[in-house]
Amino acid sequence: MTAPASMAEAAFVGIAELPSGRYPDRSFMGSLVDVAVEAVRDAGLSMTDIDTLLLIPCLHSAADQADLVFSRVVEELGLAGRAKSSVMLHSGGSTSDNTVRTAASLIAAGHARNVLILQAEKWGSAPVGEMIDMLTANGIPREWEKASGLSFNAVGALIARRYMAVSGATAEEMASVCVALREWARLNPNAMYRDRALTVAQVLDSRLISDPLRAFECPMMADGAVALVLTGAERARASHDTWVRIAGSGGCVSHYSIGQEPDLAVLGWPTASAQAYEQAGWGPDDADIAEVYDSYAAVLAIALEGLGLAPVGEAARMFAAGDFSPGGRLPVNTNGGLLSAGHTGVGGGTALLAEAVRQLLGRAGSARQIEGAARAVCGGSGGTYMDSQVLLLERVSR
Secondary structure, X not given: OOOOOOOOOEEEEEEEEEEEEOOOOXXXXXXXXXXXXHHHHHOOOOHHHOOEEEEEOOOOOHHHHHHHHOOHHHHHOOOOOOOOEEEEOOOHHHHHHHHHHHHHHHHHOOOOOOEEEEEEEXXXXXXXXXXXXXXXXXXXXXXXXXXXXXXXXXXXXXXXXXXXXXXXXOHHHHHHHHHHHHHHHOOOOOOOOOOOOOOHHHHHHOOEEEOOEEHHHOOOEOEEEEEEEEEEHHHHXXXXXXXXXXXXXXXXXXXXXXXXXXXXXXXXXHHHHHHHHHHHOOOHHHOOEEEEOOOOHHHHHHHHHHOOOOOOOOHHHHHHOOOOOOOOOOOEOOOOHHHHOOEOOOHHHHHHHXXXXXXXXXXXXXXXXXXXXXXXXXEEOXXXXXXXXXXXXXXXXX
C-alpha cells in the first residue's frame, strides 16, 4: 500500500531489539550501545548521521537513569560534539508513544534530521525486593491509596474485577488472553517465554496474587533493549523502498489517582482513539494488526474495546474464541506482549511499538509475519493506566 505522505513528516526506517529475559551479565550501557548500533545499521545510516537522541528512562537504577539524563549515551556512541540534543522523556508505559510524537515534531519543524530513540532495562536482573518497593511507591497517590496498601497488582485486580463485572467475562476467558499472547511469544525469538507453552488450566492453577489475578496473569519483570530510527519522508524515499509513517495519533489523560477514574472498564481509550482515527481518515476495521499495552489481561481487553477493535464487553470472549491468536481474525500483540515477551518496564510499550514497525516493514520473520500488514493500531498507557495514547501507523512504498 502506498499512502500519501508529506515530505516533512517523520518516517520509521530502522529498528533493533535485544532478547528479553534475565541477562545479569548484559550491562545496561552495553545494551544501549549494542541496540543503537544495530538500529542505525538497519536504517542504512552511519552513527554520525544521528543528530538527536531521545532516551526512554529505566526503572532499575537511579544511577543509570542519571547517566541517561546527563548524556553519557552521546559519548558512548561517539557523538560527543556532533549530537544536537540528547533528551530523556517519561510518561510510564506510554513513553514510546509520546517520544515518537516528539521525534516527529522535531523532524517536521526542521529541528532534527535523524532521530535515534533508545530504551534499555535491567528489570529482570535487579533485586526483586527493590523493584517491588519501587512499584508500590511510584504512581500510587501517597495521601490515601499508598497508605491503604495499594500496589500495581492490586490496581490490576481492581480493573479486572470491574471489567469482569460489566462484561460478564469468566475467569477462563480472562486466562485465555494470557494463553493467546503466549502463542505469539512462542513465534518470537526475542520473547522471554518463547520455550514454554501455556494453557488456561495452568493459568488458573497458578498462585493467587491479588484476587482475581493469578501469577501467570501478572507480567514478569525482564531485561531488554529496543531502538528506533526516524528520519524525514524525503530522506526515506531517497534510500528506502518501504518505510512507516504516523497516520494519526490521539491521547487522553484521564486521572492520576485510580480512585478518581470514573469507570475502570473504559479509561481514556474511546477519547484517544476517536482523535487518532479522525486524523488518519481510517478506522478500526481497516487495521491489519494491533500492538497494545497489556500488563494485565483486563487492561488489554478494555483497550481493544475502546479502540473499536472489539465490541464493548466482548474482547475476553474473542480471545477465548481465538480471534486474536495466530491465525485469528486480527493479530494482537504479535511479539507476545508484556505478559509473555516480558515486562521491560517503560520499555514494554516500546517493544510493542517496535513490533508494529517490524511487521509493517515485513521483517518479523516467517513464523509470525502477518502477510500484507499495512496498517497498525498501537496503544500505550502509563502509571495506573492514567493515560491512553494511540498511534496509527501505515506502511509506505515508493
